[in-house]
Amino acid sequence: MRVFKPSYYEKFKCIAEKCRHNCCIGWEIDVDEEKLIGYMTAQGDFGNRLRESISLEGDCPHFVLGANDRCPFLNEHNLCDIIINMGEEALCQICSDHPRFVNCSEEREEVGLGLCCEEAARLILTYEDKTKIIGEESEDDAVIFGVRDMVIEKLQNREKTIDERIADVKEMFRIELPQKQWDIEFLKLERLDSAWTGRIMAMRGQGHELSKDWSIPFEQILVYFIYRYMSEGQFDGRYNERVLFALLSFHIIREIFKRSEETLEALVEICRMYSAEIEYSEENVEALLEQLND
Ligand code: SF4
Structure with missing residues (x-):
C-alpha cells in the first residue's frame, strides 16, 4: 500500500494536559x-x-x-x-x-490530521509553505488524484486573492454554491455543543471586514477540505458536491470568523468546532452533501 500524507503531517504532537478540548x-x-x-x-x-x-x-x-x-x-x-x-x-x-484520519482506495492510503483537534488545527493554520501531498505516485492512480492536484494548485496560487482562487475552482467545475440560508440549514443539523448553536446564530448579525491578511490560514483550510473529501467521490461519484462541501465549509468558517475576535486562536477554535460538529458526524456531512446536490 502506498501511503500519502500532507507535508505538515509528521510535525504533529499531542499537547495532552495543555489541551483545552481534550479528545x-x-x-x-x-x-x-x-x-x-x-x-x-x-x-x-x-x-x-x-x-x-x-x-x-x-x-x-x-x-x-x-x-x-x-x-x-x-x-x-x-x-x-x-x-x-x-x-x-x-x-x-x-x-x-486520533486526530489522524485515513482514506483508502486501491493500493493507496491517504492519511491526514483532523481539524477537530485544536493542536492539529493550529499546526495546519500556521503552516506557511504550500501544503504538498507527499507519496509515491503511480501511472495507475485514478484520474481523480490528478484533478485534485489541479484544484489544490489553483487554491495555492498566491498571486491571487482567496476569492479569486475559489472563483477559479468554481469555473473549473462549472459549479456555484446554492443560494440558501445556510444558518437555517446548519441549525437543522445534529449539534453537540450549544456554543456551536450560538456561533451559527451569530452569522445573522453584521460581520466585519477582516483587517489582517488571513490568506495563508484560509488557503490551508481549503486545501485540507479538498484533500480530505474530494477523492472520496470515486466511491459515490459526487465530485461536484464534495468540492462544494469544501467551499461551503470554508465559507461558514470565514463568516463565523468575521463575527468573532480576529485572532489566530479564535480561528483555530472555529475550525475545531466546525470539524467536531460537522465533519465528525457522518449524518451531518451526508445531509450537507444532499443539500449541495440541488
Ligand atoms: S485534541 Fe489533540 S491535542 Fe488535545 S488531547 Fe486530543 S490529540 Fe491531544
Missing part, C-alpha cells in the same frame, strides 16, 4: 477487538479497573464514560492512565489514531 472528553470511545483481548486479560489492579470500565453492550465494546463524559482513564491531570500503566502501545486503535 478524551465528550466522545464515545470504542475498543477494537485486538486491544479488547489485551484489556480483558490484563493482570493486577489495573487489569480489574480496565474490565470494570468496559461495556460490551451495544454495537461495539466501549469505555463507560465518567462524570462530564470523561474517559474513565483520563486522570485529574488530564493524562491517560492506560499510557501511564501499560505504555502508549496499549492504547486502543481509536485513541492511537
Whole structure:
C-alpha cells in the first residue's frame, strides 16, 4: 500500500494536559477487538479497573464514560492512565489514531490530521509553505488524484486573492454554491455543543471586514477540505458536491470568523468546532452533501 500524507503531517504532537478540548472528553470511545483481548486479560489492579470500565453492550465494546463524559482513564491531570500503566502501545486503535484520519482506495492510503483537534488545527493554520501531498505516485492512480492536484494548485496560487482562487475552482467545475440560508440549514443539523448553536446564530448579525491578511490560514483550510473529501467521490461519484462541501465549509468558517475576535486562536477554535460538529458526524456531512446536490 502506498501511503500519502500532507507535508505538515509528521510535525504533529499531542499537547495532552495543555489541551483545552481534550479528545478524551465528550466522545464515545470504542475498543477494537485486538486491544479488547489485551484489556480483558490484563493482570493486577489495573487489569480489574480496565474490565470494570468496559461495556460490551451495544454495537461495539466501549469505555463507560465518567462524570462530564470523561474517559474513565483520563486522570485529574488530564493524562491517560492506560499510557501511564501499560505504555502508549496499549492504547486502543481509536485513541492511537486520533486526530489522524485515513482514506483508502486501491493500493493507496491517504492519511491526514483532523481539524477537530485544536493542536492539529493550529499546526495546519500556521503552516506557511504550500501544503504538498507527499507519496509515491503511480501511472495507475485514478484520474481523480490528478484533478485534485489541479484544484489544490489553483487554491495555492498566491498571486491571487482567496476569492479569486475559489472563483477559479468554481469555473473549473462549472459549479456555484446554492443560494440558501445556510444558518437555517446548519441549525437543522445534529449539534453537540450549544456554543456551536450560538456561533451559527451569530452569522445573522453584521460581520466585519477582516483587517489582517488571513490568506495563508484560509488557503490551508481549503486545501485540507479538498484533500480530505474530494477523492472520496470515486466511491459515490459526487465530485461536484464534495468540492462544494469544501467551499461551503470554508465559507461558514470565514463568516463565523468575521463575527468573532480576529485572532489566530479564535480561528483555530472555529475550525475545531466546525470539524467536531460537522465533519465528525457522518449524518451531518451526508445531509450537507444532499443539500449541495440541488
Ligand atoms: S485534541 Fe489533540 S491535542 Fe488535545 S488531547 Fe486530543 S490529540 Fe491531544
